[in-house]
Amino acid sequence: MTTNFSGSLTQDSEEVTEMYCEECDRHGDGYATAVAFCVDCLDYICVTCQRYHKRQFKTHRIKDSYSMPQDFYFEKCSIHPGQLIKFYCSECNKEACQECKDNEHVKCSDVSHLPTLASDIQKSDKLINLRKNMDQLSMNIKDTEKMLDAKSEVIKK
Incomplete structure (x- = not known):
């Protein structure tokens, strides 16, 4: 596989x-x-x-x-049940709804919109390179499995 x-x-x-x-x-x-x-x-x-x-x-x-x-996050805020969580504060390492963002994270400088953040990550060079490296590692594992199977056959003989 x-x-x-x-x-x-x-x-x-x-x-x-x-x-x-x-x-x-x-x-x-x-x-x-x-x-x-x-x-x-x-x-x-x-x-x-x-x-x-x-x-x-x-x-x-x-x-x-x-x-x-x-991308959308459908979890409701535990403090404001009528509000969806749709922000992430990197400074506090917390998720926030609109009310939490406006009240508790007003002084925070790094509050991101979750769908936009997810979209940016999907397009990032780091993620693209990581996927390419994982593809290469997967091919290396497959090649190693073939080599081990061949050597096992030699040992059996």
């Missing part, structure tokens, strides 16, 4: 392909499919919320469904 580490790590995972609107969820309006992502608010939004968001926040940058981050 050959393992290919240079392919996408998420191709065999249970990747979420449909995001939901956080505004609708936050206000109890139920489930709505997100079609956009506000880079400034770091929220996934549906068609209806996007229309109002563009009117209210004219300078906010909106990504469409093809360019918005796809």
Whole structure:
């Protein structure tokens, strides 16, 4: 069995392909499919919320469904159960929801959006090189197994 580490790590995972609107969820309006992502608010939004968001926040940058981050963390905050954890503070080594970020990590300088952070890691040269090295090691192991099998046959004779 050959393992290919240079392919996408998420191709065999249970990747979420449909995001939901956080505004609708936050206000109890139920489930709505997100079609956009506000880079400034770091929220996934549906068609209806996007229309109002563009009117209210004219300078906010909106990504469409093809360019918005796809990785998402669905765990709710233990302190604020209505909030999703979607940030990571490198200084405190803690995950945070929006409220925790705004209140507890306001002085922290390295708080990252988890989906963006995951996307950046997937594209990093270090990860790409690691995958290539793992592919090479996998091939080396396979070659070593073949050599050992051949030597075992010689010993048996």
